[in-house]
Amino acid sequence: MARRLRPVELDFVETAPLRLVFAADAAAPADALYRALAVETEAWPRWFSAVSHARATEGGREVRLRGGTRFEETVMAAEPGARYAYRVDVTNAPGLHALLEEWRLTPAGRGTRVQWTFAASAGAPLRFALRLGRPGFGRAFRDAVRTLDRRLAAAS
Numbered sequence: 001m002a003r004r005l006r007p008v009e010l011d012f013v014e015t016a017p018l019r020l021v022f023a024a025d026a027a028a029p030a031d032a033l034y035r036a037l038a039v040e041t042e043a044w045p046r047w048f049s050a051v052s053h054a055r056a057t058e059g060g061r062e063v064r065l066r067g068g069t070r071f072e073e074t075v076m077a078a079e080p081g082a083r084y085a086y087r088v089d090v091t092n093a094p095g096l097h098a099l100l101e102e103w104r105l106t107p108a109g110r111g112t113r114v115q116w117t118f119a120a121s122a123g124a125p126l127r128f129a130l131r132l133g134r135p136g137f138g139r140a141f142r143d144a145v146r147t148l149d150r151r152l153a154a155a156s
Contacts, residue, residue, distance in 0.1 A: 002070070002090050006098040006121065010076050010085060013102045016119035018127050022138045023115040024145040028152040030081040030105040030112045036148055037103050038075075038084045047151055048144040061086065069093050081105060095126030114145050 013019075026033060036043065041061055044054040053064040060074040070092050077085040085102040098121040106113045118137065120130065130137075 002072075002092050003096075004090050005088055005096060007089065008087055008098045008100050008119075008121075010100070010102075012087075012098065012100045013085065013117050013119045016098070016100070016121060018118075018120045018122060018130060020118040020120075020130065020134055020137055021115065022117075022141040023113060024142045025108050025111055026114055026145055026149040026152075027111040028149050030107065032152050032156075033105055033112055033114060033148070034081050034084060036152065038078055038080075047148040048140075049147075050140050050144075060089075071099075076100065077102070093126075095123040097121040097123070116141050 008016075036047070041054050041056040044051045044063070050065050051063060052066045053062075055062050057072070060072065063071045063073065065071075070090075071088045072090040073086040073088050075084075075086050077083050083102065083104050085100060088096070088099040088101075091099070100119045102115075102117045102119070104113075104115040104117075106115070118130075120127075122130065
């Protein structure tokens with residue numbers, strides 16, 4: 001059953017009760033990575049294995065994860081080459097109260113440092129499960145960045 005989450009603003013990325021932050025380096029330039037994140041929405045399943053479907057909507061996105069979790073999102077920040085952030089407004093994930101994800105892109109050597117922050121408010125059982133799943137989240141993120149980087153290199 002889909003539930004509406006509490007709307008949060010961009011500052012939630014710093015103030016959320018639960019913050020999972022991961023970083024990885026990519027050889028691709030920030031503008032190419034940003035385009036893949038923010039513009040080429042439908043391609044997410046090709047490089048982020050946790051995502052089974054993604055499509056742009058008016059002002060946001062619809063995303064489905066493998067396993068059936070669904071999200072309706074609103075884009076909160078779209079700064080080409082620098083930052084892409086979205087808030088989850090509706091989901092079928094139980095125990096979630098608020099969720100904002102932010103992707104930051106910063107120059108690093110000859111490439112780009114990609115940082116993903118998963119900022120959430122959730123009931124105690126889900127908070128515990130998310131903290132327990134932190135290594136898996138990190139692995140999925142690093143694999144996604146690696147796969148995206150390879151795809152971008154092959155396309156250029």
